[in-house]
Amino acid sequence: MTHINPHYAELKDSFLFYETKQRATDFAAAHPERRMLSLGIGDVTLPLAPVVIEALHRAVEEQAHRETFQGYMPELGKDFMKRAAAANYARRGVTVDPDEVFVTYGIGDDLGSIGGLFSRENRVAVVEPAYPAYVDTNVMAGREIVPVAGTEENGFLPLPSQDLAAELVYLCSPNNPTGAAYSRAGLQQWVDWANARGAVLIFDAAYEAFITDPDVPHSIYELPGAKRCAIEMFSLSKGAGFTGTRLGYTVVPKALIREGRSLQSMWVRNRSTCTNGVSYILQRAGEAALTEEGIRQSRRSLAVYRRSAEILTAALDRCGIRYFGGQNAPYIWLRCPAGRDSWGFFDELMERCGIIGTPGVGFGACGEGWFRFSCFGTPEDVAEAAERLVSVYGQGSDK
Ligand code: PLP
Secondary structure, eight states: OOOOOGGGGGSOOOHHHHHHHHHHHHHHHHOTTSOOEEOOOOSOOSOOOHHHHHHHHHHHHHTTSTTTOOOSOOTTOOHHHHHHHHHHHHTTTOOOOGGGEEEESOHHHHHHHGGGGSOTTOEEEEEESOOTHHHHHHHHTTOEEEEEEOOTTTTTOOOOOTTOOOSEEEEESSOTTTOOOOOHHHHHHHHHHHHHHTOEEEEEOTTGGGOOOTTSOSSGGGSTTGGGTEEEEEESTTTSSOTTTOOEEEEOOTTOEETTEEHHHHHHHHHHHHOOOOOHHHHHHHHHHTSHHHHHHHHHHHHHHHHHHHHHHHHHHHHTOOEEESSSSSEEEEEOGGGOOHHHHHHHHHHHHOEEOEEGGGGOGGGTTEEEEESOSOHHHHHHHHHHHHHHHSTTSOO
16 A cells, blocks of 8 residues: 555645635625625736737747757756846845756745755744745645744734744745735844754745835845845746746755755755756746846836725725735735624625635634735726725724
């Protein structure tokens, strides 16, 4: 008999997105007359930048001719894409060697595989509320999870305490789901804590493009000492609209050494064994997205999502509902009114406003009583959702 991985039995059911979809579908079936509005999706809705589309067309055409045809790509990424990533850092004054860049189909893949560098004995601190993959991939690997709770009191930006017992830490800033983003000083505390203990930080920069506050670092490598303790993951999914196109990269610095071994060399060994490279066509698209022009064009979509965040936060202000985020991230994290729990508010919001959101408790126990709005909906839906919120929960309404 084959023995299966026993740790799958320890996973919580992936309840959140399945259950929200199920409840929304049942409600819509029972109320066919109501137009439902979704503030639940964490997926972009606007098309790719024109320079990206041109790069895709050009690369497809190259694959049509013997002279320009490309076969397997290097496992770690094609040089032009690694250089584009390094240039993206250089714009922020950060030096990253192209050899430290590992091109990937999206960082969801790397979040799943980066654990291969570390033994099972490591305790994993997850700053929660958190993207569920941080916990689930480590539970699958049999590692102990140490939740670090984000709360209203710490602004959903917990700092490391001296007695935090963990060797690996997952940080996401700006954060999904809370939208909270560490300042330079806050993130530096995590870097110093990790260097003092020989811990490793996995820094998820998926929402970097949404940062507007000059005191929020775009990369953890902007902070002194970070190259000695942090792996950074960068995705084109949300900032450049690549959720369905797929591209990202992971940076493993050469200065990151543990137990006498270079994690960069180990990751080269891992990727060249476990992957076969990323599509040439998509790497050309990624290269185009990271040019000055690509970034400028993508900003037009980001401006639309930002405007949605402004409309929704203005509505929440009028309702007197407390919230975080919406400034450096496409997510707004709000306290469920009248002491409702997350699922109770999900049902209530659906029934009273015809709005679908995401219950905060699905992102960790400390998310109970909180709720996530995403700003990726169409501007028309967002405007209507804001109106409905104000008419039901605004001043003078019966709440
Ligand atoms: N990290 C966070 C915090 C996310 O929200 C997401 C996607 O929603 C991902 C990673 C996955 O990104 P990718 O599309 O690059 O796999």
